[in-house]
Amino acid sequence: MHESLSVEDRFEITQVLARYGHVMDGRDFAGLADVFLDDASFDVTSVGGPLYRGLSQLREFLALGDAVHPPFHVLANAWVFEDGDSVKSLSKWLTIDQATGLPRSGDYIDTWQKTGAGWRIFERQARVRWTGGAWGAGYEGSVRD
Numbered sequence: 001m002h003e004s005l006s007v008e009d010r011f012e013i014t015q016v017l018a019r020y021g022h023v024m025d026g027r028d029f030a031g032l033a034d035v036f037l038d039d040a041s042f043d044v045t046s047v048g049g050p051l052y053r054g055l056s057q058l059r060e061f062l063a064l065g066d067a068v069h070p071p072f073h074v075l076a077n078a079w080v081f082e083d084g085d086s087v088k089s090l091s092k093w094l095t096i097d098q099a100t101g102l103p104r105s106g107d108y109i110d111t112w113q114k115t116g117a118g119w120r121i122f123e124r125q126a127r128v129r130w131t132g133g134a135w136g137a138g139y140e141g142s143v144r145d
Helices: 007-025 030-034 054-063
Strands: 036-043 051-053 074-083 086-096 103-115 118-130
Touching (some): 007 118
Antiparallel strands (some): 086 103, 103 118
16 A cells, blocks of 8 residues: 655656666666566567566566567656556666667556655556557558548
8 A cells, every 4th residue: 555646756756767778778687676576577579479477487588688678778658647546656678679770669558556766666567559660550441631
């Protein structure tokens, strides 16, 4: 349970969201604990991966290296909100597909918990929105002037 989120709480959560990209891109294994709880889950099934549970599995995920991870992560439009007794965030991610060079984008849906060390992600779901290709694809049959 938590009290109403303060501006400081919201700022700290957005800082942790930003930290995530640097941790992943820098292959900072120790830094994962600055982002996730020890027993956190990270669901990457929508991008072809499994559901990871706990920091040890997240470190294994990070250890997969360049073959799996994009060259960089960009996070934007972070929205931090209360949902009943939970603190959640919804943010956009953008990466580049190494095989095609095309952008990939989606959402992170996070559930947060405040610890003695600060806010940490308890559950993360990566949801794909766009995986590259022509922007015009899908516009066939739409009404145009």
